[in-house]
Amino acid sequence: MSGTDKTKAGHDLDGPIVILVEPQLGENIGMAARAMGNFALGRLRIVNPRDGWPNIAAQRAAAGADHIIGSVELFDTVEQAIADLTLVFATTARAHDQAKPVVGPEAAASEIAGHVATGGRCGILFGRERWGLTNEEVGLSNRIITFPVNPGFASLNLAQAVLLVGYEWFKRATSGALPHAMPERSERASQHQMQAFFDNLVRELDKVEFLRPAEKRDTMLVNLRNIFTRMEPTKQDMHTLHGVVMAIAEGRKGPAKGGVLDGEQATRLRALLAEHGQGGGVPDSGSTVRGLARLLRRNPTDAERLLWQALTRDRRFAGQFKRQTPVGRHIPDFVSFPHRIAIELVNPGEGEAIAADRAGRRTWLEARDYRVVDMQVADVERDLDAELARLEAGLRQER
Template sequence: MTSGKDPNRPSILGGPTIVLVEPQLGENIGACARAMLNCGLTELRLVRPRDGWPNEKAQAAASGADLVLDGVRLFDSTADAVADLEVVFATTVRTRGMIQEFVTPRLAAERMRAHYAAGHKVGVLFGPERTGLVNDDLTLAETLITVPLNPSFSSLNLAQAVLLIGYEWFQTGDVPPAELLHTGQTRPATKAELVNFFEHVEGALDRTGFFTSPEKRPSMVRTLRNAFERMRMTEQEVRTFHGVIAALTGKRKGDP
């Protein structure tokens, strides 16, 4: 397919941040950048790319999507990559036993558009080509995206997945945003604020002996984090829960 660049046509840019976790090939990163710019998406973050960054093969595969590649940001962990985001979706083929909400790309795009229109920072996580996202990465998202395809052959390559989500996002451009929960004078909590709260809760539970089995602790932690993620807490609610945990684990009034 020939280049679709046309300097005489206006660019339609802006949208959710795309986060590729441990992408394996530079060519795949470049193809994702191309798919992103097709759909007006420009912010790409990479978590521990296997072949390092920058990558010449990515430049070649991007077919001129330099606007995306020039702005790539690198991160050491998925949590760091989404720390400043307020709403995160994650793509997965398998449910992996997670108790989270699963939506189609179309419904996810409508929700992204509504959040974006409200000024919220939105991101979408994509996992490594061979394995997909691990459970600990999935717990950083409120909502999981799964694509209804042929059950006997449902795998997509990384760029296909990015293009599919990006296309659905782009198609919502003329759709009025759906209503969002009114949060008053506060805002949705960022992922950094939520992770800090999770660690506060888990530390308190460790001190009280809640986790009686070291082997079961990781799955119990994921269950707790998923439950709090589904609440979609605001920054004010997170601060309130910090106070609740401190009150439950600290000294009570009248204690010596």
């Protein structure tokens, strides 16, 4: 599973030493080192590797665990490899008929943690890929580690065995802390938002006569409302659900109705028109302009759709603004003629030509006593309520 983030610091834990006894394949050594790295086991000892050392196959299979491969300690015998240790575990899937405690990896991790905490040195023996550890090698250990596996198919790959022990050790050492969690959701939706959405949903359902028969309407409405209240939706959830309902209600217009654009395409077309609108550069053919106007009106950008829904349904603004089609040098996105306020939606990364065109439009509007309110598209899509509150404050100031 991919997930290594090289910008984050790893754990530096004082854990057990992994000892591979006569491993036969360099690939298995490398994969064992990778498993060690996953769980902050940093010390690897190898007893008499069959293909010698260093081993290019091990380096390749380590997949980045170079700090482990580069500091491997080599020994000729198991006795030499464990000579400085005070607690030794032997991993095996077979019963060796030895009077020796047998524990699972979780219990072994707990004992290792206590032993290391008091200054002890611990090691874990892993045997050969084909036949594991000999009776004599198991006899050198203080404990046997075995795994709760299918007795009819108990043999584990070398790296798998290292990984299982490493997992239990690391979980014990870090109290099972996970590396990441679900990101915090946006703020909970207000009851006002919930009601506005529900009113919108019911209005559209009534258009298609969904809430029938009449005697069951109230019960159906209660059930529908409970679906959404159980969700505990966020503000962003409400914006999304509003968009879903309106997309279904309005449908998509086919080519004969003026074409189909998604929100991103509509944004690019508006930017293209703005860039070519300097000095009246929009095509002067009446039919062309009318065609562009129809196309843009039927295919609003995502931010334009969100804002227009709010301006038409929110009681603070309903009936006070008109949505305009921005084809023409002096036409803003939204305008309130009674309040003489124009709203401009500003896309991120607008070029110099678009900025100049916008500045010229502002000058023209302000000269005619219109107040221009710029709204960043990113702000509208992220926190529409805040932008509406700012607009409401401006209306109060105007009064």
